[in-house]
Amino acid sequence: MSSIPEYIADERDPHREPENRITGLMVQYYHVCRRELWFMSRGVDIDREATNIQRGTHVDETSYEGRRRSYQINDRLQLDLLDSGDVMEVKVSSALEKPARMQLLYYLWYLEEVLDIERDGVLAYPRERKREQVELDAEGREEVEATILGIIETVEQDSPPALEKKPYCDACLYQDLCWV
Template sequence: MVQYYHVCKRELWFMANGIDIDRETPNIQRGTHVDQTSYGDTRRSFLIGNRVQLDILESGEVMEVKVSSALEKPARMQLLFYLWYLRKVHDLEKDGILAYPTERKRESVRLDETTTAEIEDTIRGILAVVSLDSPPELKTKPYCGSCLYQDFCWM
């Protein structure tokens, strides 16, 4: 939900209200393939509860793998949420790595006072969006044309 919140609040609302996208589309399949085939020898996936799934590198860092850096802030916020969750819920201090294997790009991510406040604001924002009776107002974004929810927005 963190990533959806920073990409499109309407998309977040649709997903949170059980209106899910077709997971078999080429873009979704490409992302799944990159995630499943990158860094497989140095990372392991963990499911915490039934909602939080994260990857841990052998070094102990939390890793988030994305196909492209086009939506870098949402990906960084998702990783920061994992770091915040581990700190707040499990009292574990971890650093993170945001990786774009197709671009051969990696970035270190750390949770600090500023990013902690951003994550906590995001969580409050998510709760506000998902509690709405109808989706938030439509705001056109550069990537609307490739969004799998566009049929719901542009009807």
């Protein structure tokens, strides 16, 4: 696949399995570490019982109870809608704010471009008592579309991207595949 219009057409066709299935988590990984994205795309799964995964799951499940509903869309999006209709993404901390924001922008883009549903978003960090309104503007749309093409390029590579030491590598659940 070489273009965004092709990606949208694949996603809209109910009779065909898209060549590239891009999830919100893949968007997040793309902006955190492309090597992590590549491993995930090959079915190398992380330990769901790890402390930081459990902490994130707990914050997600216990925040804003009763004020949001969860939806799974086309096996790609796992999103929450607030009573207001806004799409909400809940994160433990704002340490990786850009990846979280891009994940939410992808949800908004997918809803609009593939399903013809326009929504705004809310990025929430309950432990920090911080919320940010997110709208899909022209700049965000360009970033999402560049991300989609970048994800496709990354996962189609025959080998993982080169090692790149980042400040959060020590906490990464894939670190044993990189720094052994």
